[in-house]
Amino acid sequence: MTEQEFVTKTKSLIDGLKSVCANYGLGNDASEFNIITQVFLYKYLNDKFIYEAKKADPKLAKAENFQKAYETLSESEQKFLLGRIGTKAAKMKPEQMISYIYNKNGAENFAAIHFDGTLRSLNADNEHLYAVKSEGGGKEKMFDDLSQYIRDVSQRDTFCKALLNKIVDVSFEKMFSEKYDFFSTIFEYLIKDYNSDSGGKYAEYYTPHAVARIMAAILVTEKDNGVKVYDPSAGSGTLLMNIAHAIGEKNCSIYSEDVSQKSANMLRLNLIINNLSHSIPNIIKGNTILSSSYLTEKFDYIVSNPPFKLDFSDYQTKLLSDTYKTRFFAGVPKIPAKDKDKMAIYLLFIQHIMYSLSDKGKAAIVVPTGFITAQSGIEKKIREALIERGWLRGVVSMPSNIFASTGTNVSILFFDKSADNEHIVLVDASKLGEIVKEGKNQRTVLTKKEEQKIISAMNDKMAIEDFSIVVKTEEIKAKNYSFSAGQYFEVKIEYIDISPKEFAEKMNGFENRLTSLFRQGNELDVEIQNQLKKLKYE
Structure with a gap:
């Protein structure tokens, strides 16, 4: 798969998430940016964990179904796996994986318990790795409760399922092994609708x-x-x-x-x-x-x-x-x-x-x-x-x-x-x-x-x-x-050698041109005066 194919696939994913937001009345809403970027982040962390887990454990690499193989590991084996992965990826438990919560999409209170609950637990488990500090010393969490952006409580479960449907069958795993450097195109595409050089109290923008x-x-x-x-x-x-x-x-x-x-x-x-x-x-x-x-x-x-x-x-x-x-x-x-x-x-x-x-x-x-x-x-x-x-x-x-x-x-x-x-x-x-x-x-x-x-x-x-x-x-x-x-550049004056005959011809041309312009000017003066005489006051 080429880099351009990865770029195309990722743009398609972003467009899909935008479409979900639009279908639930959040198109161009202030919350749309947060939803898209946070779901994109969740997808990325999920796939990066799978990639690093397969490198750390040959059994997981050979498994036909990664999710099932990961779930069958004992508690001590899971801890050992997370230790080997270290800071190369987010710490993710089997029940925090996309495939796991996707299979729970028929459960009662799916949005609150399985979707937002998973994101909340990822915040807690990975705060030491991914928290952003504010100048006051507080920490900005990775994920919000995304279902809360839907005011109609009855639509929250279907909204979260729709988001999951867009990311469950897309895989970024090969990107990590081939080390495609596609981030710049993706980020320009992702933020172009939200940022401008002159927007708002504090302008936000990207550099070419x-x-x-x-x-x-x-x-x-x-x-x-x-x-x-x-x-x-x-x-x-x-x-x-x-x-x-x-x-x-x-x-x-x-x-x-x-x-x-x-x-x-x-x-x-x-x-x-x-x-x-x-x-x-x-x-x-x-x-x-x-x-x-x-x-x-x-x-x-x-x-x-x-x-x-x-x-x-x-x-x-x-x-x-x-x-x-x-x-x-x-x-x-x-x-x-x-x-x-x-x-x-x-x-x-x-x-x-x-x-x-x-x-x-x-x-x-x-x-x-x-x-x-x-x-x-x-x-x-x-x-x-x-x-x-x-x-x-x-x-x-x-x-x-x-x-x-x-x-x-x-x-x-x-x-x-x-x-x-x-x-x-x-x-x-x-x-x-x-x-x-x-x-x-x-x-x-x-x-x-x-x-x-x-x-x-x-x-x-x-x-x-x-x-x-x-x-x-x-x-x-x-x-x-x-x-x-x-x-600081040197000012250059170019000199062209011409013969006396060429000089005379140029001067004659200038003179004829001026004579013609003067004649046209005189004719216009006469015409203007004639038109003025025709004007009458009524």
Whole structure:
């Protein structure tokens, strides 16, 4: 089975779950997202457990019916099996498996006892593995009582049975053995209906995969072990997953913060799918800017695509106190007289990232392109600090519409505390890509060759005509700390040799053209005057 077949199968599963929600009056309801993601998670945990159990016990691997074979194991054999599986999969008892509760679908109070009851027990048995912490110290459970979203009690049993019918005959087992890396497509598909770059009090969004791949390939240029990777505005974790794959899942620990519970739940699922379950305890649902849970931590790699504009007027005054001055050294954006939702919160994220870097730290952050040339204000102070500290490695200005849901032009800043200050690479990739239509929006898509061109220019410190330039810190200071590649490109004037005869012919052509235009102008003047004389007042 190919990767595309797995993608197609999983999209079909998601569509099936959406259909069930719609049939029971929950289409586009606030609960729909929770139901789909939690049922998807349950299915994934079930199949991953079967896969790991078969690897750990040859008898289970050979059994024609896994469920029956698992149920016949003695209590001590089951404990031994769970011990061998360890943290590779969720701890699941025979009565928690999908096939077991599916066979109970005729039981009385099926939804409350067998469906929700199973999910509740999985919460309790696996809290130590999969719980997401909030900034207050509480834990966000994996599963809700999903039947409770159906207000008509008489429909709850049939609703839960319908959900089970969609997942019981689908198997992801082969995916684990063949290690298909299909997560990015699935997650974009799963959240595209629920997220937008400009939605709500706290915008939730996903980062284009090309941007994530480029950031990871430029940041991770050599083998590294035991490193800490952090995203202070993690969303569903696309950036974190890409950099973890580049470093190696076993070689890094993931840390994240995001104010959105939805994003925290999506990230948890993403970590489970990508063999990063050991980092789930490091997921924090909280306000990074106001009360980061990792102020005493320093990170080796930081990636971020923060919200650019957001209303944080509720706590802007608090950020001006002495407590925050070290972290927000360049200042806190003011509250505008109008449109509070246009407060430039991304400037706080940049400063937070600079504060959070370890001694050997590297970072990549997506910013609006206007940041790299702003002539004053907090933007200029941050750029000056990056140059004075010697941390700027380079900047890539991306094509417009690289994000499907926003027309904002973006650039990627690359920091490195070990940067070579004599070879800062500025890339203008704005002319790359092909425009494709996605629904009502247009989006620019980069080819793999174009992605590699950007990566090579940065990593090999290459100067390419009208594309990339390698500059020194002194040159950047001379340009008023501009990080725009275009301002450093050499202006070329092309001279063409022509004969005196050719010159005379060109000049004669210009003269004749002007004479013709003057004549037409005079004719129009006469016509206008004639028309005006015909006007009468009545």
